[in-house]
Structure formats: structure tokens, C-alpha cells
Amino acid sequence: MAGYKEPGIQDRVNAAAQARAKALELLKSKAPIDPAVQAERLAKAAEREAAQAAKREATKAAREAKIAEKAAKAEQAKLDAIAAAPPPELTEAERKAARDAKYAARKARRK
Numbered sequence: 001m002a003g004y005k006e007p008g009i010q011d012r013v014n015a016a017a018q019a020r021a022k023a024l025e026l027l028k029s030k031a032p033i034d035p036a037v038q039a040e041r042l043a044k045a046a047e048r049e050a051a052q053a054a055k056r057e058a059t060k061a062a063r064e065a066k067i068a069e070k071a072a073k074a075e076q077a078k079l080d081a082i083a084a085a086p087p088p089e090l091t092e093a094e095r096k097a098a099r100d101a102k103y104a105a106r107k108a109r110r111k
Helices: 009-029 035-084 092-110
Strands: none
Touching: none
């Protein structure tokens, strides 16, 4: 019984050439694509791409609207916080002026 014989370089070159020829033969035996079918496929692909682009634009617009809404809420919260904040502390001179005005008004009522 003979042992395993390693294929030589020439055997591998011949096997590759046969495989290449077989693949080329299969490619040539395929029927050409009908232009009408090809045009229909291209139209469907263009339609699908347009639908995807519209969906992307709608998603982008929704995302931008959501961001704008969050920004508006944050701005409103900031304005509400400012409005709800206690009035700033009066300086000593302002407190004295208010006290003097109150005293003058009380004095004017007595007369």
C-alpha cells in the first residue's frame, strides 16, 4: 500500500486553473439580467432610500424639538427660581431710607 503523496506545485497550479475555468464557465452560463427587471430593482432601491432619508429627517426633527423643549423648560425653571427667590438684602442706607419714609408717613397721618 502506497503512503500519502504530497501534491507538488504543478498539481496545485493545475487544480487552481481547473477551478478558475469552472467558475468562469458557471459565470458565462448565467442568463443576463433583464433591463426591465434591473430598472424595477433600481426604482425600488431609490424608493427605499428616499423613505429611509425621510425617516432620518423626521427623527432628527423630533430630536431637535425635544432638545429645544428641554432648553425652554430649563429656561422657564431658571426664571421661576429667580422669581421665587427672596428679594436681595437691603443695604444699611436703603433700610434707613425705608425707616425714615415710614416714620415720615406716620407723622403725616397724625397731623
